[in-house]
Amino acid sequence: MERIEGIGPGERGAGTEAGEGSGEGAGGGGAGTRRSASLASFSYTAADEEKRRGVRRMKTMASGLLLLVALVYVLATWAKNEGVGGWPGFVAAAAEAGMVGALADWFAVTALFKRPLGLPIPHTAIIPTKKDQLGASLGSFVGENFLSGGVVRDRIHSLGIGGRLGAWLAEPEHADRVTAELSTALRGALTVLRDSDVQAVVGEAITRRANAAEIGPSLGKMLEKVVADGGHRKVVDLVCVRAHDWLVQHGDSVMDAVQGGAPGWTPRFVDKRVGERVYKELLRFVTEMRDMPGHPARGSIDTFLTDFAADLQTDSETRARVERLKSEVLGRGEVQDVIASAWSSVRTMVIAAAEDEQSELRLRARASLMSLGARLATDGRLQAKLEGWLEDAAVYVVTTYRTEITSLISDTVAGWDADQTSKKIEAHIGRDLQFIRINGTVVGALAGLAIYTVSRALGG
Incomplete structure (x- = not known):
């Protein structure tokens, strides 16, 4: 049963080779480079392999539980056929329903990542075959629910950036830090210019x-x-x-x-x-x-x-x-x-003034930052004006470039290799999915026991 659930070493190697082949076959020039970069950023790592070992342990437990209820079913059925009355019927019904629940959930979990038993059953291997559609749907979901003007404006407004920024800038050590960073940026810009x-x-x-x-x-x-x-x-x-x-x-x-x-x-x-x-x-x-x-x-x-x-x-x-x-x-x-x-x-x-911490330029910049911070921390009108600018700028960016932002998600997902994507996602969420199989076995057994009990009580 574990062989059904897992992907063995040979299959893992094939998946890696498929991923490399996809990167090379994506086309020459820029498209091939972008696809290779996308694959490199989503490669299967040693940390993923460690998670995958935990998934295998959980698969072994879930499969072992399935084998256990199958053995219980066989023994209970044998006892019932040998004429033992009473409990074998209840145990057999519970074990039978547990097997059904376990197999149904095994099929559902396996169908996410590959085709169960290699059979071309419709609506299986969902992640490898529907990867691009899932990426497009995710991009659309993010665009509609996170990149709308109202959501962005409300979120920025709730942060109270004006007052928090003012209180932060009013602290001398923070003003010194900003002044030093601005000086570094100024020196860099002047150095780069010819x-x-x-x-x-x-x-x-x-x-x-x-x-x-x-x-x-x-x-x-x-x-x-x-x-x-x-x-x-x-x-x-x-x-x-x-x-x-x-x-x-x-x-x-x-x-x-x-x-x-x-x-x-x-x-x-x-x-x-x-x-x-x-x-x-x-x-x-x-x-x-x-x-x-x-x-x-x-x-x-x-x-x-x-x-x-x-x-x-x-x-x-x-x-x-x-x-x-x-x-x-x-x-x-x-x-x-x-x-x-x-x-x-x-x-x-x-440049000389920017490098000298005691220069008039840096001292005036520091004093101006602290003065601005003090005003921002106490002046509600100035806070509202700053936050209004930030809100307008953020709303403009997300509404103007929403398509480009969401396409980053869909294009990135589309560039991932299907096999590596499936393996990586399974490594991260597969352990929790195996609990579904265990729960399905237990819940199925309890449901079967309840149905059998009610049937016997009604004279079935």
């Missing part, structure tokens, strides 16, 4: 944005505000100081330049006197501008800057000249190199 690609993208983006936006009006407004606030005066002060100091140090150069520009027919002493006079007047003018905040030249500068700011905003010719100048500057190779090299500087700075 500098040349990012530099090209950054340079093109900055250039395109700069060319698309007219800068004249913006510069005019900024200059107008600077002049109105007197911010330019410090620049004028600095220029006057530096000009005065330069003239003091390079007086001879100024006088030589003036003398060199004089006509050739003038006497040299006249050229020298003119040069000295020009230098003294120039030095006096710069000194007065430096020392007199109300100097007329400073007022002229204010007027010029004010007019220029207005022209930048309203005069079309001035704006056009500024745009041409901007295009010329952006088109220079040196400027493009500076724009492109900005990424390298930023990347180095960010």
